[in-house]
Amino acid sequence: MSQEYLALVSVGPVQEFISEARKVRDLWIGSQLLSLMTRKALEYLSPHGDGIIVPVRVRSHSEYACVPNRFIARTNLEQLQNLAGKGSSPIPEPWRQICDKARERSGVELDSDSLRLWDFQLHDLWQLMWVAIPVSDTDLQSDYSAKVQQLQQALESRKATRTFDAWVGSHAFKCSQCGKREAMGPAKRSENRKFWREVARNPAGQVRDGDSLCAVCLVKRFVAAEALGLDEPKFASTADVAVQSFKEALKARPDAGEVKRLQAAINGLLPLLGRKGIGENNIDAIPGVLLFAEELRPQSLVKEFFPWLQRNGPGFENKARELKEQAQNVQKCLGDIRETLGIEPSKYYVLFQMDGDHMGEYMSHVENVTEQRDKSKLLGELATEIPDELSGRGWRTVYSGGDDVLAMGPLEDALAVALTAARRFRQKLPGRTASAGMVITHYHNPLRKALQMLRENVEDAKEVYGRDALVTTVWLASGTAYTCGHKWDMVEQSMLPALSWMKRGLSPAFVHDVLEELDAFYHEDGTQFETQMFLDYAGRLFKRHLPPGENADTEGERFLQKLATVAYPDNVRALARSGEDVMQVFADSLRVIPFMHRERVEKGAGKRTGGE
Template identity: 25%
Template sequence: MTGRDLVVVALAGVQRYIEESRTTTDLRSGSQIIAGLAAAGVECLLADDRLDARIVFPVEGRARGAEDGMPNRIVARVAAGTGPRAAEQVRDHLDGMWAHWVGQVFGEDDGRRARGELDTPGWPVVQWVSVPAEAGDHAAQWRRAQRLLAGRKNIRDFAQPLDASRPLCTLSPRWRSVPPPQRAPEHMRGEDLSVPSWVKRLWHRRGGGEQKGFPSTKGIASAHYRAAVLRHWDRPGIAEAVRDLKDCVDQVDRQDISEAALPGFPEEVTGAGGGDPAADWFRGRGAQWVYPGVWHLDALAHRFGLKGDDGEAGEDGESGLPELFEEAVGLGAMASKALAQAGEQAGLAPPSPHLAVLVQDLDSMGRFLSGRGRGQDGGPLEVTAEEHGRISRELSEVAAEQRSAVEKALGTVVYAGGDDLLALVPAAQALGVARACHDTVRAPLPTASTGLLFFHHDSSLREALHRAHELLAEAKRREGKHGLGIGYIRNSGAHAECVVGWADGAPPEEALRVFMPRGDSARIRLSPRLLADLIAERTHLDGGADGAGEDHRPLPRGVAEAEMRRLIRRHTTVAPPPGGSAPPEAAPKDDEKLKRAFAHDAVAALARLAPEGRLLDEDAVRVAVFLRQEVL
């Protein structure tokens, strides 16, 4: 494939635009907008026969209707001498596509368009370079394109229409807000959003249609629990509790908004309940109501417009709320607790209030594609159009495998491009999904680094996304990269994080499960004082300055390990076996043996999580304890 121009078209500011999201629907819409622009760019190139375009990235055939493998960069080889024209055509086409979407959201006949009030200079940000055929073979063209594109990134266009009478956009403060579109629902009309943010917010409503939504944080957090409830529908008390829950919600929530379906729900779950309307309701609308904490009288009253911000009482009683509403809220809290109790008797863990953001990115992908980095097979990539096409196909296959792994665990993918991934996953499945997605990246591709952040379903989604990407950046700062950054943010704001290597000995996700009840250790109970005592002894175990500034020499390795085992045994107890199966006279001896084995494995795992030469990393212990407490 010689005698062709090389064209690279990149959409800049993509991650920022996607992350500027308040809801999961914003998040998914932002991703779909970027994928739609990239697909439109590919179609534009292929539609002009004069260009005779050969697409290198993404894989041809992925442009139409494909959710995976659509990167924010298009690489194509076109007929000699047509490169600049091809790139400009793509830029103009994407500008026109964006204008069309704005028109769908705001209305084509809206007078604001004619006045220029809906213009968005600086978005979308389409950057392109064209390298002529005379520059040499594909490798020479590629190197030149990367240098030019790197320089292009330093050019900024600050032009923007500013209406000083309007506040800044609450999602994207680099833009001014505009009055809401006519089709904006009543509950959204008070928001200060810019044109790009309104397009994202109303993306699924554009053109007057109502398209598929996206699961909420509560829907994802409770997915594993709801699936288990439906599988155990015939167990005592479960169906009755769900019916009671439904009756209470019907009295409280008149909006009748269904939760977007999770594609990973298996067939046996969707058929649970034998056609029981309560089971259908539980799948479609029960996501948030399984949490007793949701049944807060004042919060629900404010949410459904039954009580003003001033909190003044009304005429129907001391609370100012209808008696039936108050009664339904109280009964709803009782029904959610009754469901949890019935589930516990059936062997189900309670619904976790947490979910996880999973982000993954290939290490040094730019160097690898330029032949200056090495893949997992140890060799550099030959920089040819054919090899780049082969890598493009590999990335497409990785993206499909990653989606399958996420959805199998009842998670949902925001985007999967093969070289990068963003997904939301139920907390109980997050470690396993992180491992599965990591393992989809095989030779000849480079290694992958991962960020995994657990957060409460009521916490800020935007903060969680930002912190997850920070964890990914920290994982990539490890020597050799190929790291896993993992952390949590509780609803109270408490947080901790640590970074471990994917390939440094035993699987890191197994070490992070050190305190989680499994196998014989399921009967182990941990004292809340364990974490505090381990942290208090850290300077003696590993050396360093204590809180008073006094330096300590570390204990000899063997002595320090023995002390850690003693502390762990001291803070563990053993619950009786189910049904009292062990003879009473053997219990103390067996329990002590179990505690010793648990302490031995725990010390080895904690050392695995600590930096080289140390036994204890405080934040790693905090993360492991969090997983024990919240991610069963």
């Protein structure tokens, strides 16, 4: 009988691969590809799953990309050596098939030099590393924790000594999406632009003006979801995410004449854009970009849907004239919906990332393999339960590993959705906490930058706010950004009630007036706060800015007291030591509330509250 080994396997790249995205679909496909390659490695080592200790697969739900990129398995040395072997690894062949299908779908024709670069960029992409130690059944029951810690230390050392193939490429310009690898096509810039304008004629990849993609990003852009055994995602672009609540509001009014006329107008416009019509009562199929009046300018439509037409060329202007009448018809329908039904789309959407606190410690502190499997099973259940909850609120999960999740959705009820995810985590793992980041951003803002902000917010929630916290950034179209952080109980007891009061009619001027005098309540070093003075002043403003007939004596007092704890939290000195301006954090917390209220879909007939 051959010696059995306990192995820790890592499949990468992870964050850099997933976040190399200009479109929502790029992000989602990247996550799905990583999950698929990890699954191939899992299935190779243990076809029936009996040798896999972590993760425990609870139920298959590939839509959520819920296969962690690291796993622990019982196996033999020969299988491990074959796992990363040049001719025996389970990853290269399915990856090659996916790449070939994507290139075929794109229709790109590559010369010999570009083909060599294509092969180089793709063949060495996946980093599969493993470490292993011999074990016995006794080790797995009595010495398992020590063995796992030994594996973790060995894997960190292995990552520090990994090898790379020699760089192949040129000093030509880089991929417009990842910014690292060389773009496919001719090396001369003018010829490369012409090359990619021709590629843009293929609507399958939604290549935009200015795109020049490397082999990896081209695969992500053109691979069909069907090639991965999936359906196409509901959100293809950030505009699709932003308009989700607006679409739901339209679907709730199927008999409204304004809604029917909008669908008819869009059905008239889509063929002119080279797209199929949506038919009747198919609001979900409307491209999100067509629900923003400013995007319906003929020149904007030509740039979006006909990127191969040069801006100053005759074809561009002819196409713009062809689209003008029907585009204005759609604009009019959107205006009628705003004025008559009182609804309009928000230009903002939300990125949300949550990560369990001290989860490495939680998973490694086990007595035996049975306890490890039990903990892994709980995470496996979370990996689908949290996305199920978010999906029910109109959100899309990019990945979910149980102790971490990345999702996006409309701005409507974003704080409540985030709180729902945190509650589910705590219910599943009593005594454990999770920290999260949220970025509320305009759909025009670069996705990669928003993802970078998101990762920084998660890190700040852990390191600056002491974990069990949410850090939120609002990134306006103007480029202005403001950030605030709170423990989860403050989100529930202060931020959500503030939104609720505004829905009940509290004027946003309340926030403006509080901000005007805010520095009067803080001492110079920011670590002392005149709570009673603040409550007296805010109380007078609160009553002044409530609508007539709204009685808020007891309930309003409780809300203002909770608001004061946000102004001067228990961890104020720790925040000050970390370099945070406590007053600025509170000011930004106040600014978030009227912004989220202003950007809601339901505004009331005849009202318009346009944001940046």
